[in-house]
Amino acid sequence: MSITRFTVPLLAAAALLPVVPAVATAGEVAWQLCATVAKGWDPGDRRTECALVPVPLDYADPGGPKIDIAVSRIRATGARTGAVLLNPGGPGQSGLDMPRSVADSRAGGIGVHHDLVGFDPRGVGYSADIPCAVDVPEPDPGVPDKAKAREAAERAARANWRCVAAHPDFVRNLTTPTIARDLDRIRVALGEDKIGYYGVSWGSALGAQYRTLFDDHVDKMLLDSVMPPDLNVTAMDDGQATAGENTFHDFASWIARYDAVYRFGTTEPAVAKALLDLRAERGDVNGMLANPRREWAGLARQLAQIRDGGPISPESAKQPGRLGWDGEPHAFNHFQQTALLCNESPSPRDFETVWQHRLDRMKRLPVAGGYGLYEQLCVGWPLPARPWALTAGKSPLQLVGHTFEPVTPIGWAFAMRQRIGGDLMTIEDDVHGSLSALTCANVAVTFFDTGKTTTASCPGAPIPAP
Structure with a gap:
């Protein structure tokens, strides 16, 4: 059975699913090379096997509609003692290729005695990938920032409403506890008492x-x-922005140690002021001030060139791992991420409150306060929050x-x-x-x-x- 059929719209896929056992056991799961069943898989990969594990659409109705979760594995290379399930994060990120990435990493020794098992969470990739996209066109450059942000938020909210209305049961069940229950069905399908x-x-x-x-x-x-x-996306934005602000000051201290190279100043306060003055002249450098340490040498050189009249590099202007109000993420299902976060975060749903939080954050954290990503996603989200209860x-x-x-x-x-x-x-x-x-x-x-x-x-x- 080809895994690719589960990328069709959810309602159509659900209607086509056969009657399946309530819980799939190890003997009922058909493993095949991913390269032979998964569209787009590396044809040279002869290690990774793939299978589909059926799970309830809604665990409150275990006998109701089912969806399939795509699972992958690389078998243990030595004396096997068990299996380790893997997830790379997101939410919204595919994890089907994670067994290969772990096997080929310095942690690859985990795979000597354990099968390495990846999966696409529901709503992602081969696991009933939900066909919802938010199309936010480039705003008119002459429009004020707040108006641009409001337009982007309202467009996204309308798109989210349409998707929730089209797939209400599926979207309502995009939560961390539901996916944890999917994990347990994978455990059973692997034939493991413990994972x-x-x-x-x-x-x-x-x-x-x-x-x-x-x-x-x-x-x-x-x-x-x-x-x-x-989980609270307001607190997440605050925490990430605070860490980013600290990174900026660490970056300024590092530049000060190499004043003979960069000539921004010999102390952290002097360099920080010079960089903020440069930002006041060239606002497009703001995305270069709180980046990972591995990028500091190249960014410092670029900032010195800009100070001396050189052009800004388009690649240097990008803020890795961050999105603005009008950003569009890649390599994962954006709607699934939004649904998981907003289904579980008791954060504001109205634009005015979210915008005011952003202004307050920028006042407290002048460099990184505008990098907030998550709170904006939940503007207009139509479903009530169900917070985590971890123990x-x-x-x-x-x-x-x-x-x-x-x-x-x-x-x-x-x-x-x-x-x-x-x-x-x-x-x-x-x-x-x-x-x-x-x-x-x-x-x-x-x-x-x-x-x-x-x-x-x-x-x-x-x-x-x-």
């Missing part, structure tokens, strides 16, 4: 939710770049936080540990989900093999010199 889990970013929240609901079925769980224990468990839990990271600030990892337990390892870098790329990825391999956790600190990649 390991490795989640990054929003995948850490999914893992925490699974552990809350199914702790008895958790073997070991590792959560990297940890989300906060309570502690007894299964082995390793948390991983990144000291300088702006995407999931380190404080979120401490808050999550306080709520659900576990041990926290810190990585001295600002790179989102970088554990598998570092030498200390051996901590993950040891953890899944032995259950041994750590509270150690791990060095990240060094900051490049000029």
